Amino acid sequence: MPTTIILLFTLVLLQLAGYLVFSRNSDARFKRRYFPPFVTLSGLLVVLIARDGWWLAAPLVLLVIYRQIKSTQFCDFCGATSWMPQARFCATCGARLTD
Numbered sequence: 001m002p003t004t005i006i007l008l009f010t011l012v013l014l015q016l017a018g019y020l021v022f023s024r025n026s027d028a029r030f031k032r033r034y035f036p037p038f039v040t041l042s043g044l045l046v047v048l049i050a051r052d053g054w055w056l057a058a059p060l061v062l063l064v065i066y067r068q069i070k071s072t073q074f075c076d077f078c079g080a081t082s083w084m085p086q087a088r089f090c091a092t093c094g095a096r097l098t099d
Ligand SMILES: [Zn+2]
Pocket: 075, 076, 077, 078, 079, 080, 090, 091, 092, 093, 094, 095
């Protein structure tokens, strides 16, 4: 049980740090480089928290990780993060989003 609390606390801290880095930072190259490992680490923590149900959580977490990485884009012009799947233009500055 204490392990679960430590994992939950780590996940909360990681999500808070992720929010600060990926929402407030305007460096699109940095975000592209570190967003996939961030999402993957977060998913791994969720699977570890599931403990005995890891075999049920793992496929769902993998699907969420894949969708999250594929649908999140970063604007080259202003560095904003677009969470909208298949968005073609930045919601902040209107620049065209590239892959
Ligand atoms: Zn933009």
